[in-house]
Amino acid sequence: MGIHTGEKCIVCGQVFTDADDVVVCPECGTPYHRACWQKNGACINLPLHESGKSWESTKPREETRNTRICPDCGTGNPEDATHCSHCGKPFLRPEEQQEGTPTLREQLQQAAERMGSADPTCGLNEEQKLDGERLEDVANFVEQNNLYYLPKFLRFSKGGRISLNFPCLLFPQYYLAYRKMWAAALIVMGIMLLLKIPQSLQQMQILLPDYLPTLRQTGAPAELLQTFQAFSSRLDAHETLLYNAAMISSYLEIIISILLGLFGNRLYYRFVLRKVHKLVQEDVSPDMKRRRLRQEGGVNGWFLVAMLGIQMGASIIFSLIMMLVILLS
Structure with a gap:
């Protein structure tokens, strides 16, 4: 018996059977017939998405109390079963289990991961359009972490804009380079370096007076000492200006990081669409197109190091x- 057998599909209202092809929403875990999911193109269980909660089984507890769920395929088995009746996976004896039977949430996550690894579109309608581009082409270009990006891209295609991206918030230029957005990465790096200038000058204005005695003790040339002394005096003359400029540049750094954290996924979405639109225009076979999309897209750890x-x-x-x-x- 499958993990969702006996539950109802919220689209068609039909009860799931062992023979049904069932997929789950990668965000909330709501089960659907694959045909129902593809018909809608996205999860319709919006209350769960808005509350951040996960789908829970409606079966009476008595029905599942004596059922052993296979952690690989999700099939229900008798409590005393030694292996899964569907996929043949052997079950550990109670004394061999360290963490016990996976929870329903863990099983749903495992199912989503298996579905994502076998199907780059994660069970979505591969012919669905994202601002004119096929979802399958977009999924092949993204390649890594489609379970995270595709639901967000679907929201963007329907008018959504804001979506928090923590890596882009904390390490914007590195995230952009990792996702092969070199132009954006270099622009962000240049802006961040320029914003460091007022802060560096303020630090020099504070540290130079303490550094000059050390230079004298080391026997530095008099001309060098005079140069540093003159520069320190000029910085002191603009102390208030340097302080204000350093504060403003610090705030601008924070604001830019927050904006990139909120709109980084949207920026990546536009980048993906531009690249996909260009690549699908090439007159090549479907297999070659798929390889080209994955070659030009995905991620590259060496770009991050670079x-x-x-x-x-x-x-x-x-x-x-x-x-x-x-x-x-």
Whole structure:
């Protein structure tokens, strides 16, 4: 007996049987007939999505009390079964189990993961359009973490805009590079480096007076000491301006990070659509098109490492330029 056998599909109202092809919403776990899911194109159990809760079985507790659920395929088995009657997976004896039988939520998550790995569209209608592009093409381009992105992309195609992305909030340029959005990554990095200038000048204004005695003790040339002293005096003359500029730049950094965290998924959605639209115009076979989409899309950890190296190099060059400004001032 399947895990959803006896439950009702909220679209057609029919009871699920063992022979039915059942899929679940990757967000709330509501079960549907695959045909019903594809007909609607998305989960219609909006109250669960709005409340953040998960679907729960409506079966009486007595029906499932003596049922052993297979953690691999979700089939119900007699409590004393030694292996799954559907997929043949052997069950651990009670003394061998460390965490017990998976909860319904865990089983639904496992089912969603299995569905996502076998089907890049995660059970959605592959012919459905996302602002003119086939969902299957978009899924092949995204490739990694479709269970997270496709439901959000569906909301964007219906007018949604805001969706929190924590990696993009905390590490915007690295997230963008990881997702192969190089132009956006370099622009964000450049803006962040420019916003560091007032903060760096303020730090120099604070630290230079304490650093000058150390330079004298080390026997630094008098010309160098005079240059640093003159530069320190100029910074002191604009202390209030530097403080205000540093505060403003800090706030701007925070605001930019928040905006990228809120609109990062939307930015990625537009990037995916542009790339997919360009790639599907190529006159190639369906298999080649699928390979091209996955080659151009997905993620690349080396791009993240490259962005880290670029930012470190840019920071070093920036520091050298600041030092040159001091010496020539």
